[in-house]
Amino acid sequence: RKEVEQDPGPFNVPEGATVAFNCTYSNSASQSFFWYRQDCRKEPKLLMSVYSSGNEDGRFTAQLNRASQYISLLIRDSKLSDSATYLCVVLRGGSYIPTFGRGTSLIVHP
Amino acid sequence: EADIYQTPRYLVIGTGKKITLECSQTMGHDKMYWYQQDPGMELHLIHYSYGVNSTEKGDLSSESTVSRIRTEHFPLTLESARPSHTSQYLCASSEGILEGKLFFGSGTQLSVL
Numbered sequence: 001r002k003e004v005e006q007d008p009g010p011f012n013v014p015e016g017a018t019v020a021f022n023c024t025y026s027n028s029a030s031q032s033f034f035w036y037r038q039d040c041r042k043e044p045k046l047l048m049s050v051y052s053s054g055n056e057d058g059r060f061t062a063q064l065n066r067a068s069q070y071i072s073l074l075i076r077d078s079k080l081s082d083s084a085t086y087l088c089v090v091l092r093g094g095s096y097i098p099t100f101g102r103g104t105s106l107i108v109h110p
Numbered sequence: 111e112a113d114i115y116q117t118p119r120y121l122v123i124g125t126g127k128k129i130t131l132e133c134s135q136t137m138g139h140d141k142m143y144w145y146q147q148d149p150g151m152e153l154h155l156i157h158y159s160y161g162v163n164s165t166e167k168g169d170l171s172s173e174s175t176v177s178r179i180r181t182e183h184f185p186l187t188l189e190s191a192r193p194s195h196t197s198q199y200l201c202a203s204s205e206g207i208l209e210g211k212l213f214f215g216s217g218t219q220l221s222v223l
Contacts, residue, residue: 008150032210043200043214044153087153091210097168098143098210102152 001026003099004090010105017078021086021104024070029093033064033071036087038103044087047073078108113137116201116215123191124223131186131218133201142184143212145200146170153200159184191222 006023013019025033033050048055050062050071061074075082088101114135123129135142140161145153145168155168159178173195174188184203188195198219202212 004152034210036212043217044212045214046211049210089210089212096210097155097158098204098212099155099169100145100153102150 002101003027003092004088004101006088006101006104008102008104010107012107012109013078015078015080015108015110017108018074018076019078019106020072020074021088021106022070022072023088023101023104024068025088025090026069027090027093028066028069030069030090031093031096032091033062034089034091034098035060035062035071035073036089036100038085038087040084044100047086075106078106080108080110082106083108114201114203114213114215116199116218118218119216120219120221122221122223125190125192127191129188129191129220131188131199131201131220133184133186133215134182135184135203135213136182137203137205137213138181139203139205139213140181141204141206141209142178143202143204144168144174144176144184144186145202146172147198147200147217149198157186191220193222196220196222 035047036044038044054063085103087103144157154170156172157176201215
């Protein structure tokens with residue numbers, strides 16, 4: 001079983017839609033959680049950290065469920081510019097090595 | 111904007127050649143990483159460093175080596191390139207050990223013929 005698992009998609013949604021991605025992690029000792037965004041042929045960039053109580057940044061909401069070992073990302077009012085791959089990142093417990101999921105591809109169409 | 115640089119951006123090379131991929135950062139970050147990524151796939155950690163004179167192997171078995179003689183510089187070397195090494199190589203740094211905010215370079219796309 002992979003340490004961090006994501007549905008690769010693609011998720012194909014119209015502009016203005018709300019879309020949600022989940023990411024599961026296998027190591028219960030995992031320390032910290034993040035969502036990154038990666039555009040085609042570009043490097044990943046941090047989108048947001050994920051806090052235990054859940055957190056919001058504009059149209060983006062991230063949540064953590066430690067009991068079920070998953071994190072989620074909700075995007076409201078999708079824009080064409082949101083089209084990208086969203087990577088789930090988990091800091092491994094003990095070594096604090098950032099471990100990446102395969103990513104979920106989002107395509108927002110007019 | 112992140113201050114981490116990778117060169118070359120693209121490299122096409124023949125089998126058996128020795129190559130060094132350069133990575134430099136001007137942020138004074140202690141922790142640095144090398145990841146390998148194939149199209150549509152996850153990033154695989156191949157090497158990391160906690161600071162000067164510290165290097166560790168990552169999860170992905172790799173025939174490459176790294177060095178960390180200076181804080182800002184973390185080059186990756188392949189002694190004998192093979193077609194199986196064809197991939198995108200991404201260098202990253204973070205401010206501290208507990209820090210999950212990584213700054214990535216633009217990557218080196220390596221093609222071994």
